Amino acid sequence: xxxxxxVHKQRNCRISIDTMELTAKLTHSEIKELQNDFGFDNSxxxxxxxxxxxxxxxxxxxxTLKVLPRIRQWRRYYNARxxxxxxxxxxxxxxxSLMEVIQMFKWSITNLHVAFDYPSTYKQLVYKHHxxxxxxxxxxxxxxxxxxxxxxxxKVVDCExxxxxxxxxxxxxxxxxxxxxxKELATGIADEPRYDFSKRYEARMIFKIGExxxxxxxxxxxxxxxxxxxxxxxxxxxxxxEYVKRPLRTLQDDFSSMDKLIQTWKWNxxxxxxxxxxxxxxxxxxxxxxxxxxxxxxxxxxxxxxxxSSATATA
Numbered sequence: 001x002x003x004x005x006x007v008h009k010q011r012n013c014r015i016s017i018d019t020m021e022l023t024a025k026l027t028h029s030e031i032k033e034l035q036n037d038f039g040f041d042n043s044x045x046x047x048x049x050x051x052x053x054x055x056x057x058x059x060x061x062x063x064t065l066k067v068l069p070r071i072r073q074w075r076r077y078y079n080a081r082x083x084x085x086x087x088x089x090x091x092x093x094x095x096x097s098l099m100e101v102i103q104m105f106k107w108s109i110t111n112l113h114v115a116f117d118y119p120s121t122y123k124q125l126v127y128k129h130h131x132x133x134x135x136x137x138x139x140x141x142x143x144x145x146x147x148x149x150x151x152x153x154x155k156v157v158d159c160e161x162x163x164x165x166x167x168x169x170x171x172x173x174x175x176x177x178x179x180x181x182x183k184e185l186a187t188g189i190a191d192e193p194r195y196d197f198s199k200r201y202e203a204r205m206i207f208k209i210g211e212x213x214x215x216x217x218x219x220x221x222x223x224x225x226x227x228x229x230x231x232x233x234x235x236x237x238x239x240x241x242e243y244v245k246r247p248l249r250t251l252q253d254d255f256s257s258m259d260k261l262i263q264t265w266k267w268n269x270x271x272x273x274x275x276x277x278x279x280x281x282x283x284x285x286x287x288x289x290x291x292x293x294x295x296x297x298x299x300x301x302x303x304x305x306x307x308x309s310s311a312t313a314t315a
Contacts (some may be wrong), residue, residue: 006297006300006301008014008293008296008297009294011233011288011289012118012135012233013084013116013117013118013197013233013288013293014116014117014197015114015115015116015293015294015297015301016089016114016115016117016301017086017089017112017113017114017115017301017302018085018086018113018114018115018202019083019084019086019111019112019113020083020084020111020112020113021081021083021084021109021110021111022081022082022083022084022102022107022108022109022110022113022214023077023078023080023081023082023108023110024079024080024081024105024106024107024108024207025077025078025079025080025209026076026079026080026105029068029130030080030105031079031080032070034065034067034080034101034208035054035067037097037101038056038065038097038101039056040054040055040056040067040242042276047146048066048251050067050070051066051069051070051071052067052068052070052081053067053068053069053070054066054067054068054260055100058095058098059087060091061087061088061091061094061095061098062084062086062087062088062089062090062091063082063083063084063085063086063088063094063098064082064083064084065080065081065082065101065280066080066081066082066083067079067080067081069081075235077209078209080105081110082101082102082107088304089304093220095273099305102175102214103305104306105246106213106215107210107213107214107215108207108209108210108211108212108214108305109146109207109212109213109214109217110206110207110209110212111204111205111206111207112204112205112207112222113203113204113205113210114202114203114205114222114226114294114301115201115202115203116198116200116201116202116203116231116288116290116293117180117195117197117198117199117200117275118197118199118200118201118233118234119196119197119198119199120179120181120193120195120196120197120198120199121234122199122233122236122237122251123234123235123236124199124201124232124233124234124235124252125231125232125235125248125251125252125283126147126149126175126177126201126229126230126231126255127232127251127280127283127287128230128251128255128258129228129229130228131228133149133150133174133190134149134150134256135147135148135149135254135256136148137254137255140186142184142186142187142188144178144182144187145178145180145182146176146177146178146183146188147176147177147178147255148175148176149174149175149176149177149255150174150175150204169219174203174204174205174229175202175203175204175229176200176201176202176204177199177201178200178202179198179199179200180194180198180199180200181193181194181195181198182196182198188250201231203225203226203229203269203290205225205226206220206312207221211276214305217298217302218300219294220293220295222294222295222298223291223292223295224291226290226291226294227290227291230283230284230287231287231290232248232283232286232287232288233288233290235248235249235252239286240286244279244282247261247275247279248279254279258276261286262276
């Protein structure tokens, strides 16, 4: 197995799947079969149990199976969901039972997080590709900072079971940017830097149920989403004129500082619309070809689901 280290040598980048979510609408008998085969947790204070009636979790393999959403209107669309984290892809082998449940049913990929890791010395720039994209720079209690790009907001959903609760369903971000070494040092996971490729840009993509089947992945559809993203891997070494790098450094320091640039352009008697257009043209010329990089390695990324597993444990 172990497909977590895929190196794109020309771009000096490593590509991996960080997280994947599989969703399905199973029959009553199929749900019953899962409940018989797996020891679902129905009693702990697990966060997932606030939203699902049954949860099966194997942390060491980055695998969580959830069935029967408590929000009844969701059940019109699905009643089973699998979340797979990076431990699954990093593992030398996983239990056969996990691979069997993945291969047994018609799963749709509804969330796919693809990570692009660059050398620790790089200073990345994410450029705003759409006016609705917002930016949040969050620092947790450990002093660890993550940059979030995407939609902000939430909606209240009525819980139609006996509790009559209302839950907040938060929208996902379309990308995050962070340093893996800084994260592990801040949280105490490691005592010293472990990664040469620690600067991570994680593209987070959401797909509708039935749009992206695990059994027959439309890789062009994934590439289409990636092609919307604008990332410069290392602004300092990019072959861009210093005159253009100045406003780009302003955006690098604060993704949401375009308004500041517009005021500066107006102050200097320039036309903001023209300046923005020229700036984006240059950025597009020097951005990372994320879609092409993904397409070159997508078969390797998903090879774990086609290769027979060598089980080291039983679920």
